[in-house]
Amino acid sequence: MRILVWAVLLLSACSGGGDAVIANPWVRAMPPGSAMTAAYFEFSNRTGSDQTIVAASSDAFELVEIHRTVTADGISRMQQEDAVVVAPGETVSFAPQGRHLMLMRPRGTIQPGQVIGFDLHLDDGQIVTFSAEVRQTPK
Amino acid sequence: MSVPLRIIAAILALLALGAGAYTAYRLQSAGPAAPDDIDATIFNAPRPIPGFALTDHNGEAFDPQRLQDHWTLLFFGFTHCPDVCPTTLNTLARSRALLSDLPASLQPEVVLISVDPERDTVEKLRDYVPFFDPTFIGVTGTTAEIDALTAALGVAHMKVPREDGDYTVDHSSAIFLIDPTGRQAALFSAPHEAASLAARYKATISYLERR
């Protein structure tokens, strides 16, 4: 029993809030002077009910939006998403050419190797925090 | 069936066989059809590209002459693009590395043409494009010149305003293959992945070199 409690504590320490686990987070390194970039990760819902991501924020960017790139008829376009629902036990991927956190108006220079903190806001008021390294490609 | 009828039927059958063989022969002499197992749209006849006068990220003229004597992979994008464009440029960089075993004459030059010439100045492209691969070439120009070239190639792109007054650009995600005489030879549709793009490129140019 004690072991189980510790495991749960460790998980919440990683994700910062709620029973959500963030895996493989990274921020795309962009050429100097770029006005925007994107963050990618996998979000796993370890609770027994839906988790709904409604917003995201970061100290490193003035504006963070949840987007999804959709390619149809050979044309790629980005759509803003108001909510991302993650069913119990499910994992939702934020990945290149798909869902991403769109990071706009950096507050300073964003360098490869830098670690950036993020807050994901859920509809029940919970905040899931994680940090992601700036890299040119995922690990 | 009476005997004369049988003979007529046999003659008709022979004629049909002959016609089939002749058609097959004609088809073959017209050139082999694009093999279905190559994941690319290969044009039966390469399409000439009308003239254009653009500028590369070093400020040099980028005109049809720049597409001569080497294969080119042409991609359309813009620098205020956080997901698809950098993903594609990284993919192209890794594909090009995978193609380094090809003879120099068969290695592609990679060119990004901006569909956002208003914001993508020569200086902006100079900071942006070589970041992904120092051999890549960024190209921009006047809105009229970009529009003329994209229309000729059938590249859709449209400015989409954002609520905050900013804008983004929806655009074709295909990668175009230009042959060493500067004609549009094939196109590769998204999604793009480095290993498969390198394989698609190799299969397509070896087919086109044989054709």
Ligand SMILES: [Cu+2]
């Ligand atoms: Cu976006």
